[in-house]
Amino acid sequence: MKATSHPPPAGRQLLLEFRPVQLFLSAAAVLLPLAYLLLVLLYGALFLSRHPTAERWAQPVLLATLGLHGAYLVALGFRWHQFPAATVPQALSVVALAVALVYALVERIGRERSTGVWLMALVFLFQLLASTLQRPDVPSLHHFRSALFATHVGLALMGYSAFVVAGGYGFLFLRLYRELKLGRFRLFYGRLPALEVLDGLMSGALWVGFLALTGATAAGLTFAYQTHGLRFLADANVVFTLATWLIYGVTLTLRRSGRWQGRQTAVACLAGLAAIVVSLITFNFIFQSFHGA
């Protein structure tokens, strides 16, 4: 993938000099992790005890943070004149927002707030990485002009966001399963939705993630073949992505056949999430890959 850092055209020069946008981006990059940390604390207080302050403030703070995050990504796109996923930190921020949005939907539809602290902890982690690792120069990816490439990136981000959600619910499923199985009623028992509900949320997210990753892989392979020929098959990241897709595919197949149940699915979700995070770090910061920006 060709990534070039180039001087902005004359029209964009004006935008670069538009200091309020730059100032907003700098401020939001600091404020967003703090806002998500505040949400972790508020939802944590709700999880442990129905604290009246947390009851009152959790949802308004969540909505305000989602608004700020949305504005941040719009400003980022406005600033660099392209979809804000040209670098790993930008992509992490998009995933963080997508996960937060999914949680907001679950909370609104299911009136369920006990899982908030765990998903917000993941979102906080992703946004903290995004804010910490951001770079002053962002490559201009002319590939974004290709519909195939845009589809690849969009679906991949959607898929990874869904896998993060599945991993989060998988973790909660395993904790509650363990407490119920051993009869050791501690932190999670009585505070989370029923195992069946967690299982449903996990498998729903898994299906969305798998379908999105399938689409992203198909679009990405087609695009890579058109631009790089068969050379892309030697790229470690491509190989790893295909392996991830296969693992999730096998998990869903075993689940559908009844051979795997909630616990095994949850373990697979967590393993998949860990693999994704490790691959992101390995292929984008340690090894050079044609995926790396």
Next chain:
Amino acid sequence: MTRRETDAAHRQTPPLILVGTDFHRAGLELRGRLAYGHDEVPEALVHLLAREEVAEACLLSTCNRTEVYALPRDEEGAYQAVVEAIFHPRVPDIDRRGRLYVHWHEAAALHLFAVSSGLESMVLGEPEILGQVKQAAAIADDVGASGTVLRRLLASAVTAGRRARQETDVATGAVSFGYCVVELARNIFSHLEDCRILLIGAGEMAEQVARNLRERGARALSVANRGSERAEAFRLRFDDVTVLPLDAVPAAIAETDLVVSSIGGEEPVLEVADVRRAMARRTGRPLLAVDLGVPRNIDPKVRSLENVFLHDIDSMEALIARNLERRREEVPRVEKIIEQELGRFHGWHQSLGAEPLVADLQRRAEIIRKGEVEAALERFPPETHRHLEQLTRSLVRKLLHHPSTRLRREQQPVAHLELVRELFQLDPRDDEDQR
């Protein structure tokens, strides 16, 4: 004396007496003799109010307590009146045996709020007492035994009890075997009403579990027992119950989500092989098995099977202990709610004292305004008189708005109220002179 009690001592309280007994002071037999049925309470209250020492009264009688909250006309005689009208007819020597407690004023109000919040219950936070306080208040209201103050006090106590249950976890978590089964099922299955339930044994424990499950929406209920007579009797007590022979249990497990066993016998009713076979026929749906039998009815090896959750009496007791501990941890938060609601009640009660003062203040201001306007009218053209009237009224209203609101809202000590009277010369005789 706790901080709550110390704060309370500084507040002005309505004259209130509580005379009562509860499970701490009286055994089951004595409590049974003292308990008044709903239909007996009105007559008892009428008898009590026939005594001139008592102005208002409410009788709270449950299986765990019998308490009378009364506003006395004569504090000395009120205790005797309550004991003679309510307690002596049931247990003539109760006061001599030291089974009664008496609280006055603030302590009585605090006790009522603690009772309605479940802090004084035998099982901390139990929910029924709130309904019983509501019912006692309604009966007192119906027979005209409660006036403005007592009615308000009871309503505040109900509010405190409701808030305690809504805003804290003092009433959450099962503390009985029957409800523990429901709670465990709710932690596993998304909808209790869709669960297929099998009860092995048709005794008292099975009945308790069945009642709890049905109250929370469970529908599909089957019962298996050694003797069909008992199972049939069980079926008659609960609608829509399927009766199965005991040897059909292993086969029925495949179609069951929750199995509760409480049957006698030395040999397990369910072996691990039975459950393994059943789980192979299920499509990933978990199985909750609760073994309340002694000795065990279900082979403990069942616990090792994937997606099977086996619980026995020990784990149920651990669950109850954990829930009670969580309830106990909530007590300080409940006490805070009680303090807030008691404070609100006091604010309201104080405003009753401030009301005549505010009225005097407004009357005095109006007299001054009228006098001044009348003296000035001839110096202004007639077409402006209406505006002058409006202007002065508005001025007085605005000047008095803040002090009136403060006097009504805040808990003002009597000395403050006296000071306001003195500052504004609000001696009623002066008003008469002015008029």
